[in-house]
Amino acid sequence: MEHPVILSALFGVPEEYKHVFYTWLAMAVLFAVGFLLRGRMKLVPTGLQNFMEVLIGGLEDFTVATVGEEKGRKIFPLLCGIFLFILAQNLLGLLPFCDAPTANVNTNAAMALFVFIYYNYVGLRSWGPKYIKHFMGPMPVLAPLMLPIEVVSHCARPLSLTLRLFGNIRGEEIVLLLFFSMAPLASTLPSYFLFLLAKCLQAFIFYMLTMIYLQGAMEHAH
Amino acid sequence: MRLSGIFSGVDRHFLDDLSRAGVVGLHMVSGIIAGTAIGYGLDVWLDSFPWCSGIFMFLGIVSGFRNVYVDAKKLTANRQKDETERK
Numbered sequence: 331m332e333h334p335v336i337l338s339a340l341f342g343v344p345e346e347y348k349h350v351f352y353t354w355l356a357m358a359v360l361f362a363v364g365f366l367l368r369g370r371m372k373l374v375p376t377g378l379q380n381f382m383e384v385l386i387g388g389l390e391d392f393t394v395a396t397v398g399e400e401k402g403r404k405i406f407p408l409l410c411g412i413f414l415f416i417l418a419q420n421l422l423g424l425l426p427f428c429d430a431p432t433a434n435v436n437t438n439a440a441m442a443l444f445v446f447i448y449y450n451y452v453g454l455r456s457w458g459p460k461y462i463k464h465f466m467g468p469m470p471v472l473a474p475l476m477l478p479i480e481v482v483s484h485c486a487r488p489l490s491l492t493l494r495l496f497g498n499i500r501g502e503e504i505v506l507l508l509f510f511s512m513a514p515l516a517s518t519l520p521s522y523f524l525f526l527l528a529k530c531l532q533a534f535i536f537y538m539l540t541m542i543y544l545q546g547a548m549e550h551a552h
Numbered sequence: 553m554r555l556s557g558i559f560s561g562v563d564r565h566f567l568d569d570l571s572r573a574g575v576v577g578l579h580m581v582s583g584i585i586a587g588t589a590i591g592y593g594l595d596v597w598l599d600s601f602p603w604c605s606g607i608f609m610f611l612g613i614v615s616g617f618r619n620v621y622v623d624a625k626k627l628t629a630n631r632q633k634d635e636t637e638r639k
Contacts, residue, residue, distance in 0.1 A: 392564065392567070395564055396564065396568070478608075478611050479611055479614050479615045479618060480615070482583060482586055482587045482590065482608065482611050482612050482615040483583055483586075483615035483616075483618055483619050485586040485590060486579065486582040486583040486585070486586035486587075486612075486615065486616070486619065487582075489582040489585060489586050490575055490578045490579055490581075490582035493578065493582065494574075494575060494578050534567075534571070535570075535571045535574055535575070538567065538568070538571035539571060539575065542571075542572075
């Protein structure tokens, strides 16, 4: 089922690359907000600056409270970027003429693979060769058995990150389209509230899981 | 005006639990899928069809259970922390 009227088609973007177009659109929105706010920062925030300060400040406090002062501040820029980026992408799906880029499995796979590579890099950097202890399990005797199991379960992480986000957002898009074709406005408007919550929650879960993985890579093995 | 508005009303452990509980089911399945995919890839590479697939599928099932076990342990730890904080 195709989107009836869509912004990417107006720009001449082919159907199969529209998620790339909307990813760039989400980035453009975030950059615009950033540049808009950077120019006129106020000591007493109002409006948009207030909203962004509450959001980012709240996330920072939450990250620091969970991961710890030093490590939390170090990984926070990445986590906040992921949260805002996914939130913007998810919310694009609720705008008329737009589509959520996270409803395409490729966008999510790219982000999940990045998280996978990054947390392993952080682990290697903080532990060096001792990082392998994270894969050995609690007992040295069981290490040969635990090593492949841990490797498989680490490989499952990007998969579950990708599929969860993709399934949720894609499902919501399909439901919205179906509702809209049956009874425009009357049926889509109430579901907007539910989906607004669900999309924020999905962005938050992605952020939270990234934080859990990074924390696991940085702290002592078992 | 920091945390107060959005997160502090909600318990920190509750948000942690929420995101963990939300993926417990998927963790079990994705372990099996990842294991099977690795095994099948090895089979295609080494031309040894049923062997690697079978072994890695078994490892995937075990790692799926292990993921759920780790999640459950963390949920229990959070609950115990909540209870001690309340006392």
